[in-house]
Amino acid sequence: MSKASPHFLKLHQELIFPVVEEKARALSENSLQAKPLLNFGVGDVAFPIRGAIKKALLEAVEDVCTTRRGYGPSTGHPFLKKAIVDVEYGKYGIKAQEVFISDGIMSDITSLLELFHKDSKIALPNPTYPVYLDSCVLSGRTSFPKKGLYPEITQLPCTLETGFVPKPPRKKCDIVFLCTPNNPTGCSLTKDDLSKWVAYAKKHNSVLIVDAAYEAFIHGKDTPKSIYEIPGAKDVAIELRSFSKTSGFSGLRLSYSIIPDSLMVKLDKEETPLNKIWKQRQAVTFNGPSYLIQKAGAAALSRKALEESKQDIDLYRKCGQILKDAIIAQGFECFGGENSPYLWWKCPEPLTSWEFFDYLLQKHHMISIPGSGFGSLGEGYVRLSSFTTEEDTKKALSRIKEMKF
Amino acid sequence: MSKASPHFLKLHQELIFPVVEEKARALSENSLQAKPLLNFGVGDVAFPIRGAIKKALLEAVEDVCTTRRGYGPSTGHPFLKKAIVDVEYGKYGIKAQEVFISDGIMSDITSLLELFHKDSKIALPNPTYPVYLDSCVLSGRTSFPKKGLYPEITQLPCTLETGFVPKPPRKKCDIVFLCTPNNPTGCSLTKDDLSKWVAYAKKHNSVLIVDAAYEAFIHGKDTPKSIYEIPGAKDVAIELRSFSKTSGFSGLRLSYSIIPDSLMVKLDKEETPLNKIWKQRQAVTFNGPSYLIQKAGAAALSRKALEESKQDIDLYRKCGQILKDAIIAQGFECFGGENSPYLWWKCPEPLTSWEFFDYLLQKHHMISIPGSGFGSLGEGYVRLSSFTTEEDTKKALSRIKEMKF
Numbered sequence: 001m002s003k004a005s006p007h008f009l010k011l012h013q014e015l016i017f018p019v020v021e022e023k024a025r026a027l028s029e030n031s032l033q034a035k036p037l038l039n040f041g042v043g044d045v046a047f048p049i050r051g052a053i054k055k056a057l058l059e060a061v062e063d064v065c066t067t068r069r070g071y072g073p074s075t076g077h078p079f080l081k082k083a084i085v086d087v088e089y090g091k092y093g094i095k096a097q098e099v100f101i102s103d104g105i106m107s108d109i110t111s112l113l114e115l116f117h118k119d120s121k122i123a124l125p126n127p128t129y130p131v132y133l134d135s136c137v138l139s140g141r142t143s144f145p146k147k148g149l150y151p152e153i154t155q156l157p158c159t160l161e162t163g164f165v166p167k168p169p170r171k172k173c174d175i176v177f178l179c180t181p182n183n184p185t186g187c188s189l190t191k192d193d194l195s196k197w198v199a200y201a202k203k204h205n206s207v208l209i210v211d212a213a214y215e216a217f218i219h220g221k222d223t224p225k226s227i228y229e230i231p232g233a234k235d236v237a238i239e240l241r242s243f244s245k246t247s248g249f250s251g252l253r254l255s256y257s258i259i260p261d262s263l264m265v266k267l268d269k270e271e272t273p274l275n276k277i278w279k280q281r282q283a284v285t286f287n288g289p290s291y292l293i294q295k296a297g298a299a300a301l302s303r304k305a306l307e308e309s310k311q312d313i314d315l316y317r318k319c320g321q322i323l324k325d326a327i328i329a330q331g332f333e334c335f336g337g338e339n340s341p342y343l344w345w346k347c348p349e350p351l352t353s354w355e356f357f358d359y360l361l362q363k364h365h366m367i368s369i370p371g372s373g374f375g376s377l378g379e380g381y382v383r384l385s386s387f388t389t390e391e392d393t394k395k396a397l398s399r400i401k402e403m404k405f
Numbered sequence: 406m407s408k409a410s411p412h413f414l415k416l417h418q419e420l421i422f423p424v425v426e427e428k429a430r431a432l433s434e435n436s437l438q439a440k441p442l443l444n445f446g447v448g449d450v451a452f453p454i455r456g457a458i459k460k461a462l463l464e465a466v467e468d469v470c471t472t473r474r475g476y477g478p479s480t481g482h483p484f485l486k487k488a489i490v491d492v493e494y495g496k497y498g499i500k501a502q503e504v505f506i507s508d509g510i511m512s513d514i515t516s517l518l519e520l521f522h523k524d525s526k527i528a529l530p531n532p533t534y535p536v537y538l539d540s541c542v543l544s545g546r547t548s549f550p551k552k553g554l555y556p557e558i559t560q561l562p563c564t565l566e567t568g569f570v571p572k573p574p575r576k577k578c579d580i581v582f583l584c585t586p587n588n589p590t591g592c593s594l595t596k597d598d599l600s601k602w603v604a605y606a607k608k609h610n611s612v613l614i615v616d617a618a619y620e621a622f623i624h625g626k627d628t629p630k631s632i633y634e635i636p637g638a639k640d641v642a643i644e645l646r647s648f649s650k651t652s653g654f655s656g657l658r659l660s661y662s663i664i665p666d667s668l669m670v671k672l673d674k675e676e677t678p679l680n681k682i683w684k685q686r687q688a689v690t691f692n693g694p695s696y697l698i699q700k701a702g703a704a705a706l707s708r709k710a711l712e713e714s715k716q717d718i719d720l721y722r723k724c725g726q727i728l729k730d731a732i733i734a735q736g737f738e739c740f741g742g743e744n745s746p747y748l749w750w751k752c753p754e755p756l757t758s759w760e761f762f763d764y765l766l767q768k769h770h771m772i773s774i775p776g777s778g779f780g781s782l783g784e785g786y787v788r789l790s791s792f793t794t795e796e797d798t799k800k801a802l803s804r805i806k807e808m809k810f
Binding site for chain 2: 001002003004005006008009011015042044045046047048049050051053054057058061064065066067068069070071072103104106107109110114115116117118119120131134135138139140174175205206207248250251252253264265266267268271272274277280281283284285286287288289290291292293
């Protein structure tokens with residue numbers, strides 16, 4: 001019998017989302033009629049695709065049905081790269097050739113790891129988006145976990161003590177995953193934080209992989225929307241962005257990576273731009289995202305679509321603020337939400353993440369995500385998503401007011 | 406400086422398609438006006454998306470703009486899996502849970518390799534679709550090539566002597582890539598060929614990865630459209646199919662893998678279904694293809710769309726037959742094309758693949774693909790694609806009649 005990769009046995013993190021869904025499904029019809037389910041769980045958008053994007057999609061359908069649109073470039077269509085530079089990245093001096101289109105940040109995380117030597121030392125936040133760690137595990141970067149931690153992976157605590165964002169460690173790491181605003185803690189790295197990371201990367205010759213999926217929620221003056229606001233970042237940082245949370249593309253699938261020309265790595269004895277290797281990799285394994293969806297992406301960067309998406313984001317942020325205020329007013333501790341769609345709600349002692357999750361679900365029919373699913377240091381918290389409606393937010397308020405510990 | 410994966414240095418195959426494009430672009434405007442360029446190069450479809458699929462796409466756009474369609478299942482939407490079982494795979498006893506939706510066979514080849522132990526011995530045809538070998542190289546399955554061959558990869562010759570299809574080797578290999586009809590040789594594995602491969606896999610506990618991207622071109626009675634026509638294949642074979650060549654989706658991006666429940670692998674000491682591991686892998690790295698494109702895929706399997714795509718395929722096959730007849734009438738040797746969109750044209754001696762390619766391009770303004778780009782045993786041939794129009798085929802005929810050696 002053929003042998004499977006042993007790395008699959010090393011995945012010790014439970015996949016939280018299916019368990020959460022299963023538990024929600026188990027609620028009885030009768031009880032749900034009395035008190036409808038409110039979903040603050042998965043970070044998915046609450047609205048359909050908006051008008052300006054619809055128009056582009058209809059035109060693109062007409063286009064592919066009248067003109068032959070075959071294989072596109074494996075790194076994405078030039079029209080979309082141009083729109084990204086014009087609207088988002090030109091201001092940081094990024095050029096179209098440094099933009100690489102993809103179908104989702106999730107895919108890119110796994111793929112980017114393939115570019116680096118297997119001995120590279122990796123650091124990542126704890127708690128954070130579980131895909132960074134799982135990708136490291138499946139690509140054979142780790143041995144089996146000991147007491148819940150992988151010996152080869154450097155954990156960067158995101159706790160109350162660190163302001164829920166990762167700080168540079170003493171030791172040298174070759175690849176550092178950062179997520180800002182951090183999922184699930186809902187806190188963002190400030191200009192000062194990011195400057196320290198760029199200095200760290202310069203000192204240790206590290207590469208920073210910055211997941212900026214939620215940048216649209218950032219509005220504070222001192223909180224950069226891109227690491228390229230920091231001088232020197234283009235020599236050390238890759239930045240990942242998605243259309244999922246900004247333009248509601250979670251079902252359409254579109255994202256991109258910025259890999260600057262000046263980010264060099266050592267390929268055997270030669271220095272080479274990392275993006276040259278990325279292009280090789282993509283040429284072997286990818287034909288680019290769907291033409292239709294890339295057309296929709298370009299439309300999502302039009303003035304009208306950006307205005308529409310800003311309205312949605314403002315609404316999500318307002319819902320998050322209302323929820324956070326109510327939670328704090330009720331005597332709980334709650335963090336995040338300023339520059340992020342996520343609230344990081346401290347469980348009342350002595351409840352664990354899953355116990356508090358169960359309490360919220362069973363007693364109040366509110367779906368959250370147990371913090372422990374994002375890493376060991378997420379224990380003792382649940383994550384609440386503000387991708388919701390005003391109506392559901394209002395319903396949640398009265399339920400929060402009933403909570404007593 | 407961070408170290409890159411050394412496997413990128415091992416990629417020795419030239420990427421032929423960019424070189425071919427570059428050479429075609431270099432032709433002068435003046436000469437092209439006198440004799441227009443005929444593209445029989447890349448295997449891309451020649452027509453826009455057809456009517457029945459257009460209707461579904463327009464409905465799907467309406468749908469995502471009125472109803473929230475967020476993250477889908479990482480293995481694809483049930484409605485598409487059901488359509489695939491109803492139309493294509495139910496007749497072989499395959500169930501929806503054994504169908505896994507993806508954005509392209511190219512992506513799946515690289516991803517599937519991740520499931521297997523790094524020590525697995527791999528065999529693949531020569532010549533064949535270069536992505537199998539390149540994926541093996543980039544995932545670290547090989548050392549550096551010696552005299553153009555990778556010592557750890559077993560080459561399966563597809564030459565005149567083997568009828569241009571791979572035959573089982575004596576030695577045991579754990580993973581075998583098969584492509585039927587084989588790209589680029591244009592020849593298909595018969596029922597007898599496939600039965601021998603299934604027997605081989607059963608004897609050696611191997612897994613067959615069968616790329617059936619071009620199955621729609623198969624019409625011979627003795628040539629199976631699926632390996633699952635062979636008894637026992639469900640225990641040993643994965644089959645990959647694409648909507649690219651059958652329904653013109655090369656720009657839309659949609660494919661699927663069949664991984665039967667009975668295909669078992671050893672994960673440490675336990676036997677486990679391979680598809681269970683695939684589900685784990687996809688959950689970590691993929692959110693499924695775009696909802697819109699999956700809707701289009703389901704529509705492509707409707708009776709009306711299948712009739713439309715059959716007309717296109719019949720036309721491509723007719724063009725292929727006309728070209729092949731003319732090439733042979735002119736005194737050349739030419740193979741393939743019966744059950745495939747590809748003709749395998751033997752270069753007149755003493756010309757190499759690239760020399761004959763250059764002759765066809767410079768003198769006759771016909772784009773082909775040099776056979777050497779598909780593996781060392783492709784040297785001495787060029788590949789001609791019949792994804793073309795009747796008009797271009799007709800133009801090619803008069804040019805072929807001028808060829809003298």
